[in-house]
Amino acid sequence: MFKSLRSLLATPSEESRVNAGEYEPLSVGDDASSHRERDGLKDIRHEPKVYLSFWVLGAGVLMSWNALICTIPLFITFFPADSSVKSNLASYVSSSYCFGNLFFLGLAQRNVGNTSPSKRIHWSLLLLLVTAIILTFPLLPLILPSLSPQLLFPTIILATVVLSISTAYLQSGVFALSALWGSKEILAVMSGQGGIAVLVSLVQLVLAIIATRNKQEEKGGKASTMAGVGLWAAGSIGTMACLVAHRYLMDHPEYSSITNSTSTRLPEDNPREEKKGLTRKVFKKNSLLMVAVAWVFIVTLSIFPPITTTIVSTHQPTPRLLQPNVFIPLHFLLFNIGDYCGRTYFPSIPLLFTTSPPRILSLSLLRTLFIPLIFLCNTTPRTSTPVFNSDLIYFLIIILLGLTNGYIGSLCMIVASSPELNKRIEEDERDVAGTLASFCLVTGLAIGSAASFVVASLVKG
Known part of the structure; x- marks a missing residue:
């Protein structure tokens, strides 16, 4: 069991990594023999498990965003009624996340030729997993409710920025790897992004309904906090599923040939x-x-x-x-x-x-x-x-x-x-x-x- 866990969390091996110039889109001008080889391996390369793996990775790309916006109403309850931040907290959180995502996605795209997609996916998932676990416990149930407004706001924004970093690099890696794999896998990523939003909001709604069974509960009480904890616990499990999906793709027989594919490159004089x-x-x-x-x-x-x-x-x-x-x-x-x-x-x-x-x-x-x-x-x-x-x-x-x-x-x-x-x-x-x-x-x-x-x-x- 521990051996499997270490394998799941381990950095992609040298054999599975790709040099800076190696992981580029598939060549448009492959010869006839290459096409025949790809036709013979079509069932393996595009098997249902591959589609499901990319669906899960696509879901992971937007997991933190959907969980975050569903947690905003809970964040608001941690502030006193007369707090000036309370009315605009949703705007502050969404702006911090989106601008952070934009900035770090730009950095990821600039360095796209220096780091393989699998390495970006691996480390971003680990960062996302650690952040989700910390939000699950102790941040949501213990730390945030006890902080003063002066410390509560920057703590929420810091967590938001960290989530935007993991999302930016995960998004960059997942779309790069799916583009190398094929159009079906790109569609799987897009479908997963929409699917995770439905799943996260459904979990949040069910937890909220369960919380309302206690009629004596005040808004922002213990049951609502535990609903938020349950949401991020589910997010942690989902991130683990992404790590499993990524490991499956890296162990796929076609992984090396796909990531080592080359194409026409920019002139070397001034690329x-x-x-x-x-x-x-x-x-x-x-x-x-x-x-x-x-x-x-x-x-x-x-x-x-x-x-x-x-x-x-x-x-x-x-x-x-x-x-x-x-x-x-x-x-x-x-x-x-x-x-x-x-x-x-x-x-x-x-x-x-x-x-x-x-x-x-x-x-x-x-x-x-x-x-x-x-x-x-x-x-x-x-x-x-x-x-x-x-x-x-x-x-x-x-x-x-x-x-x-x-x-x-x-x-x-x-x-x-x-x-x-x-x-x-x-x-x-x-x-x-x-x-x-x-x-x-x-x-x-x-x-x-x-x-x-x-x-x-x-x-x-």
């Missing part, structure tokens, strides 16, 4: 300048899609979760299962179900699939309407009756917010890096286009988090 020139060229070609994917997440993060976590049920008196400690987790679950359906199923419907960048940009800009729609719901504090004085209407808006987030975001990512769907992009520009789209997505998350402060001030009047 950095060539890469910068190619990046600018691809960005100009895909400028509409880059703006579209960024705007999708600017709109979403400006209201979800900083504003949506202030919305409570319109029912008076409020039933036990619609109290804020259940109502807020329920809205997380509805959004994530919508997002998962939007990114997984909507792009496969021919009537909804479009490759036109202007049309995709128009759809992205239309999502701006969700901001005033959220304003019309039962945000708190409020002195007047909301225009949408119905929980059902609010839940419908949340589901549509999630559906369009997943649907339009996936359209942008799919079309941006596919020469078959996007005639502006050449085959050898595929990787650069995909990387740029991912970077613009993260940029949208960061800008949206910062914009939530402005939106929150508008809500307060």
Whole structure:
């Protein structure tokens, strides 16, 4: 048992590592014999266990983000009622995470040629596992509730930044390895990212419902804290599952041949300048899609979760299962179900699939309407009756917010890096286009988090 655990946590061996110039995208110009060999090994390379492993790794990429935003309502209860930080804590946490993720993802991409994907995945998972365990115990149940507001806020932000570091390097490594493996594995990563959001929010909702059984419990009491502890304990187990999935891929018979694949490289005279020139060229070609994917997440993060976590049920008196400690987790679950359906199923419907960048940009800009729609719901504090004085209407808006987030975001990512769907992009520009789209997505998350402060001030009047 201990031998297996050491193997799981051990640094990737020299045999499994790849030199700086070795792990590059598969060559487009392979000869006929290479194609025949790949056809013969197709069943092994793309077997269900491989797909499941990448699904789990994709889930791990967004595990910390989804667990973090689901824990924000608990963090808020640790502050005194008159704390000035309390009303904007969701914006502070999401901004710290997204800007940290953007910064460290940039560092990871700059060093992408110096470190193998497996090494980045391994060390980022270990960092994520240690952080999740510390949050599970002793941070959430013992340390945070006892800290003064002056120490509580920086401690929460520090934990948030550490989570953003692990996520940035994990994201960089997982997408690099999946790109080398194949398009099916990239889709598995994307599906896993949506799936983990549903799973985390479902766990949070179940724990919140269990916590409400104690009618004497006050908001932020022991049961709510234990619900947060349970959420991060589940995250720790999920991170262990990611380590197992990564180990399975490294032990796969095709791992070495996949990671040692080479392709056409940049000229050796001045590769950095060539890469910068190619990046600018691809960005100009895909400028509409880059703006579209960024705007999708600017709109979403400006209201979800900083504003949506202030919305409570319109029912008076409020039933036990619609109290804020259940109502807020329920809205997380509805959004994530919508997002998962939007990114997984909507792009496969021919009537909804479009490759036109202007049309995709128009759809992205239309999502701006969700901001005033959220304003019309039962945000708190409020002195007047909301225009949408119905929980059902609010839940419908949340589901549509999630559906369009997943649907339009996936359209942008799919079309941006596919020469078959996007005639502006050449085959050898595929990787650069995909990387740029991912970077613009993260940029949208960061800008949206910062914009939530402005939106929150508008809500307060």
